[in-house]
Amino acid sequence: MAAHFTVLKKDPAGARLGRLLTAHGAVETPAFMPVGTQGTVKAVLPRDLQEMGCQILLGNTYHLYLRPGAELIRELGGLHRFMNWDGPILTDSGGYQVFSLGAMRKLSEEGVRFQSHLDGSYHLLTPENVMQIQAALGSDIAMVLDECIPHDADREYVRDSTNRTIRWAERCLRTRDGADQLVFGIIQGGMYADLRERCVREMSSMPFDGFAVGGLGVGEGEELLHSIAASTVGLLPEDRPRYLMGVGRPEDILNAVRRGFDLFDCVLPTRNARNGTLFTSEGKLSIKRAEFVNDSRPLDPACGCYCCRNFSRAYLRHLYMAGEILSSVLNSLHNLYFYHRLMERCREAIRQERVDFWTQGSATLLTQLD
């Protein structure tokens, strides 16, 4: 077992209950990380994150590097102090955002050159400076720079890209801070089982503190997502945390927890919240629908969040229709509460060896195990 990660229990289906130790405290896994892109989980106060049982946040290196700048954040005492979050923070490498820029970035062995979406200025991310930036931010877990491959990339491209991602990972490790920051490698390999397998083999031979699986949840479809996640997870070292990057529908998370993944992040709960799409124990619900105009019930009668304890669907619909800021605030509180409760239920299911939990579907997620 690695010193920073302990698998406390593994259920017959393969799901793991674990504890991940970081410089800012422990994370009980499986856990969901709300995304705090620009140094804030959109519309949610740190106080409220803490209150809902949030254990760890994700920060976006790309955004913070461009604005307000990593050195500035270091000067101000690091990202934790900057955003007033005392718990663990994982930062991504910025790779995903840069590769999303399309024509505005150019790849080479050295790294990836890109133009800022803010002001068009030119920048270069390399495996080395990505580690330096994350050290400046002072996150608890840093991610290596990887190339996020489109799911429909051809075999030759994926092979070359995956090899480069492996070389970049080695360069990242050579640059690592050495201090308190954990570093996770990222498995790529596109949709090709043998390339993924080779990537896992190479990555696992390096002294990473954890492993992420990247390039999924970006249009490959549910079936392929689940089959690749399932086949990859079995190849990853048992004694280190496994993070399925960016995969975030409740049903996908549930499926991946069952297979043995430990960490998750996604903008889905917060982005959906701002668009009026809310997760409930009875499925998704669009709060703008006319049927809610005079609906005095809480959003989700089975939910205990501040929003559900205090407001009606009619009120939430009104706030949304009126374009009120409080709409984003309350909806985000609710959706994140839902996600944290989901993860809590997953941990409880593993603890109690309730393997039936994994096959019940999301309909009964919130009412089970009470």
Place this chain on the structure above:
Amino acid sequence: MAAHFTVLKKDPAGARLGRLLTAHGAVETPAFMPVGTQGTVKAVLPRDLQEMGCQILLGNTYHLYLRPGAELIRELGGLHRFMNWDGPILTDSGGYQVFSLGAMRKLSEEGVRFQSHLDGSYHLLTPENVMQIQAALGSDIAMVLDECIPHDADREYVRDSTNRTIRWAERCLRTRDGADQLVFGIIQGGMYADLRERCVREMSSMPFDGFAVGGLGVGEGEELLHSIAASTVGLLPEDRPRYLMGVGRPEDILNAVRRGFDLFDCVLPTRNARNGTLFTSEGKLSIKRAEFVNDSRPLDPACGCYCCRNFSRAYLRHLYMAGEILSSVLNSLHNLYFYHRLMERCREAIRQERVDFWTQGSATLLTQLD
């Protein structure tokens, strides 16, 4: 003394410490009412309003009548339950908003016909239905329908308008609910001392539960504002609460408290917050200014609000520049906290007969009386 209002103390300058009883509890005066236009104080949770010592909110009849509709709110248990605010609520009559519509409204003896700013539909507000709408909303204090006269209106217009406002006030009283709702009359009269005086005389002879002074703070200038407020307040009945409508700069509030006003409302703290203008014990501050980019100090070192206890100016500037929702949330929390503390200090100054407080200016407002 009226049963619902007690002047507990009056200081040598004329400032009053009072207690106003409403169906939803008592309000210690002088008090500031945050504006909750569309059933929400913009960007602030009711929980946080309570925590900062907010005693009473203002709701806008015009906005709520148009969306989601007063009957709908009645069906849902009234405005208090709708927005989850258990304390007192005062509703305005909608008059101010309708008169702000300019060409989109038409005045007659019956009332004022207008087009909705939302969908262009036609509506009529009369003294009678304005009371009925406020009864449906279930506010603790209802305001009569009045005409808000431009500060540069000529004498003849002001005279006719003020007479109509008086006739409308009588019609409002005849329609009053009779139940728990207090009703306040509104003094108009433009910039003409004799017309204001006549208006006060007529209004005071009617059994209103309180009196508001309207038509100030809308461009007449500081000097005229203060002189009219001062001359009007002396004519108002001692035993009923006095509300200076829409006047909201800290220095103007301070001046009016000193003259004997008890209630205030203004969008200034919340609107300024969203625009990045923040009130501090050392004056106003625009958080977007470049000088704050790496300023690790709290917004106002003398302030004890959640925002000042937990975040730096650098962080607040970053949130503002990045267009983050949390910028509006934190700035609104701070500005409203400032206003509530200001009122608390006013009450304390009256209690302690610290008449020097009124002449110190706002610079030392927050550090005094500690």
